[in-house]
Amino acid sequence: QVSYHTLPSNEYQIIMKFVFPSDIPQGLFGRIAVKCRRHASSYTYHSTMCLAAERHGVTITCVNTSTSTGGNCLTVCTRAIKDKLLPMWRMLLAFLNEIEELLSQWQGLLFYRYLVCPHCFLANETAPFHFLGEWYKASITRLPEIVKIACPVARGLLGFTSKLLYPPK
Numbered sequence: 001q002v003s004y005h006t007l008p009s010n011e012y013q014i015i016m017k018f019v020f021p022s023d024i025p026q027g028l029f030g031r032i033a034v035k036c037r038r039h040a041s042s043y044t045y046h047s048t049m050c051l052a053a054e055r056h057g058v059t060i061t062c063v064n065t066s067t068s069t070g071g072n073c074l075t076v077c078t079r080a081i082k083d084k085l086l087p088m089w090r091m092l093l094a095f096l097n098e099i100e101e102l103l104s105q106w107q108g109l110l111f112y113r114y115l116v117c118p119h120c121f122l123a124n125e126t127a128p129f130h131f132l133g134e135w136y137k138a139s140i141t142r143l144p145e146i147v148k149i150a151c152p153v154a155r156g157l158l159g160f161t162s163k164l165l166y167p168p169k
Contacts, residue, residue, distance in 0.1 A: 007079075007121070007122060010081050010082055011079055011080065011081050011082065012079070012080060012081075012082055012085055012088065013077065013078065013079040013121065014077070014078050014088070014092060014115070014118075015075065015076070015077045015115070015116035015121065016075070016076045016077075016092070016096060016113065016114070016115055016116075016133055017073055017074065017075050017076070017113070017114040017115075017116065017130065017133070018073070018074040018075075018076075018099065018103070018111050018112070018113055018133075019067065019071065019072075019073050019074075019111060019112045019113075019114060020071045020072045020073070020074070020109075020110070020111045021069070021071045021110055021111075022070070022071055022072075022110075023071070023072055024064065024072045024074065025106050025109065028102060028103075028106075029049070029064045029074070031102055032051070032062060032074075032098065032099055032102060033051045033062075035098040035101075035102065036051065036053065036062070036094075036095050036098050036099075037053070039053065039055065039091055039094040039095060039098070040053030040054060040055045040060075040091075041054060041055045041056070042054045042055075049063065049064050049065070050062070050063045050064070053091075053095075055087075055091055056084070056087055057080055057081065057084050057087070058078060058079075058080040058084055058087050058088045058091045059078065059079050059080070060076065060077065060078040060079075060091055060092065060095055061075075061076070061077050061078075062074065062075070062076050062077075062095065063075045063077075074099070076092070076095055076096065076099070078091060078092040078095075089167045092167075093167055112132075112133070113132065113133025114130035114131065114132065114133045115130065115131045115132075115133050116128050116129075116130060117129040117130070117131060117151050117153065119151050119153070119154050120151065120153050120154075123153075123154075125153055127153070128153065129151050129152055129153045129154075131149075
């Protein structure tokens with residue numbers, strides 16, 4: 001599980017999840033660790049469960065955990081101070097693209113992509129809402145600074161900075 005610690009007011013955090021209804025393919029996490037290493041200046045790899053990377057003040061972690069239904073969840077979490085948002089997105093997208101490329105090698109592999117709701121994270125919700133994660137591939141060219149999105153946990157529309165939901169173009 002990702003730790004939902006308090007986020008300092010001068011930082012942003014984005015959490016992306018790949019959820020597999022069954023086990024992840026054997027060796028996938030190790031291959032992710034090898035492929036993603038080139039995107040970091042410092043790097044730590046722990047067995048088949050966790051890797052951590054840093055580059056220019058941007059940190060990213062990738063954790064492999066079992067789900068309560070017998071599957072696996074690969075959680076990619078990135079964090080940086082607010083003025084490092086563009087480098088944060090660059091590093092996150094580099095990691096996600098490496099993961100997507102590896103996943104495409106297993107034809108028919110069933111998995112789902114999710115984005116953890118920024119509101120739920122900041123509110124320390126124990127069961128945060130997960131938006132479908134096709135968001136980061138969207139070809140959206142212009143977005144308002146604040147976007148309104150419905151979060152079922154918050155029971156209504158919430159305003160988020162679009163920078164936490166969509167990568168800059």
